Amino acid sequence: MAAYVLTRVRQSVITLFLVSIVVFAGIRALPGDPALALAGEERSPAALAAIRAEYGLDDNIVIQYGRFIGHALTGDLGTSSRTGLPVSDAIGQALPVTLELAALSLLLAVVLGIGAGIVAAVRRGRPAEWIANGLALLGLSVPTFWLGMVLVLAFAIAVPVFAASGYVPFGTDPLDNLRRMVLPAIVLGSGLAAVVMRQTRAAMLDSLSADYVRTARAKGLSRREVIGGHALRNSLVTVVTVLGLQLGHLISGAVVTEQIFVLPGFGKLTIDAVFTRDYATLQGVVLCTSAAYILINLLVDVAYSVIDPRIRLGGAK
């Protein structure tokens, strides 16, 4: 067991190292000179030379990479060339915003999607199913930006229940936080809710026609016990798998949502960094995201190996 975990950790470290090279080289392959982007309107040759010297942009790419990885190993992700703020601070400020947005969207998707999916399956061929299907279709096809603007017009301007933009940490003012996060969560979660609804409905329909459900009914169990205790429990396996696969989409979908609602999250930070060729911020953000993915995969693999010993022994033959 320990040997397996050690192997996976070693593999993860190598993967992260390779990812850091790809990230570094990929960002530098972007067209556009960061010194020019930084100098903006005031670009004299002297100013450009000073900017290049300050950020080591004139150095060989291998030296630049060495410097970057050396600092990153000590936890220093550098300073934003645009704002002069430490990148780790920017990430530290942006991460909770995106995590909260993703968590709320996921919650919404689970509650609405599973609820509507159950209703659609149980009330098959009835108006409830049509409505649930219609809403799911709407959730999948409505563009995020349009939905965001309509919700702002309806619930922040016409009936000002929610705020149109901004972020207040939950710890500072929970009510204000929710006032600002509900609309973005609806926008981001609606697509996922639709996917979850469809999966739940399909899985529930399968389960409801399965032999064990018929047996349960024959045994005289109540409708609630049959649906909740038997059909739903079995259906959730598929739904949870889909949810896991969709998590990545939540993070990437947050980019647009954060732009609409002016949320200072990871997506907004990334977009701003791309447009201003803020190498340090971009490297930091992409590297942190990659590290998170690698870590989650590592934990999942270790968890699998705990549950199923065949996995850790698979390659040991």
Added chain:
Amino acid sequence: MSRTLVPWRRYLLVRRTAVAVTAVALVLSTTAGCGSLQSSATEVGGERMTDDRPVRDGGTLTVALNADPDKLDPSLAQTLVGRTVFAGMCEKLYDVDEAGKVVPQLATALPKTSADGRTVTFSVRKGLKFSDGTSLDAAAVVTSLLRHRDLPGSARATELAPLKGAEATGAYSVKLTLKQAYVPLTAVLADRSGMVMSPAALKKYGKNFTNHPSCVGPFKFVERVGGDRIVLAKDPNYYDARDVHLDKVIYKPIPDGSVRLANLRSGDVQIGDQMAPVDVKSALTEPKLQLFNSPSLGYQGIGLNVGNVKGLGQKPGKLDTPLARDVRVREAFELSIDRDLINKVVFQGMYEPACGPVSPESAIAPGVAASACPKRDVAKAKRLLKAAGVKTPLKIELKTSTTPENSRLGQVVQAMAKEAGFAVSLRPTEYATMLEETDSGHYDAFTSGWSGRLDPDGNIASFLQTKGAMNAYGFSDDETDALIERGRTEADPAERAKIYGELTRRANDAHALVYLYRQKNYVVAGKDVAGIRVYGDGLVRVKDAGYAK
């Protein structure tokens, strides 16, 4: 049969309901942008730079900016939005008034210049304190000026390059020595080069001053959350603190114009800076909002590559393209364009046509008035192309920035130029890539613009001087270079106006940069906010602002 019909009917019912819900949503989303312009707080067209209604003390004002400012260090800052934030916390030796004239701010009076123009003296006001509580004196001014000039990467280095030395000749008097007479200096000191930073803060924070800026201003820096907000609070050390009404000012970057407008409507922000015409029109339907506008000192146009073969800052060379080879081809391109139509179609008639680098609003040396712009003449354009012997349609690639307005501008230019014999292909190019490609000379034509400077030298020298820092066009003309030098040293305003008139004429004859229009500074604010000021330099001034009584 009935078993199939009932769900179908139900489906129809559900479908109708869904259609109705969608329609309501659509109507809601569109009607919010329509309505009668009769209800507008301020009509488009006139100028409105101030609102002098009395205001009450207290409150927080949130200003939506169209981009996130860069460094909050006056020596290193590069962006227009950054200047707006500085307007709240860093006063300058000189400022601009409503008429576009330079007036003293931290200095006691306009500077005195020696007969040879090489020595400039001025005094600074007594009893002023920086936000960190230390006192402003002549030594602080000298420290700041020399830092602006010498700090590696300083964006002020070029405009302060003629500064040979600076010394404090008394506790509050400063003497500057110049390498040569430099008339634009006063205007330069009315911008970021004239901002005085606390020497104590500079010493304490060094390069990290950007995260702890300390100047003399109505508000002091509190915090910055990258990409989200910059918070300023009323500075009790400010000399005029009694007349500052707001407790706090928050600057929020909201790049998307429609999102900025939605936030103004919802009341989440009170001021929207740099609003696009389409959003202004929409905002005017909202009785809660009011409009401020001022003419800008900048210009927008199309830059043509006439000799940029080695990149920016290098000596222009010869390019073997019809546009670069023959001025008649460039003139034909310009004559194919109708500036009034561009203004009408792309900008709802809310900008001004432009045909020169100097704004007619410039109080220092007025430029050519908009009415003097050459009219569209397709027949002449065709004749010129024929005389130049080029094969039509002549292919030109026009790089445009990725904003919706610039895309529309490109399409209108494409359609107009086609009639004269040009086949313009459009290449929307993202900002950082565009800078790199145009500066290195890899382009035929691109949408080129400048936010403008108070002194006309700031609108001309860097762009049209041989090897100028922003001469991406590769334009080189000895007479133009000589006139630029003369303009910098000529003290007589009437003579200067003549020089810049001649420079405008030469720029127009060269057709390397086709000036098209001048933006206006449109600022939309809540009607409950008074006291904000929007001058020609494009900055939103909040010192006197507050909530109306």
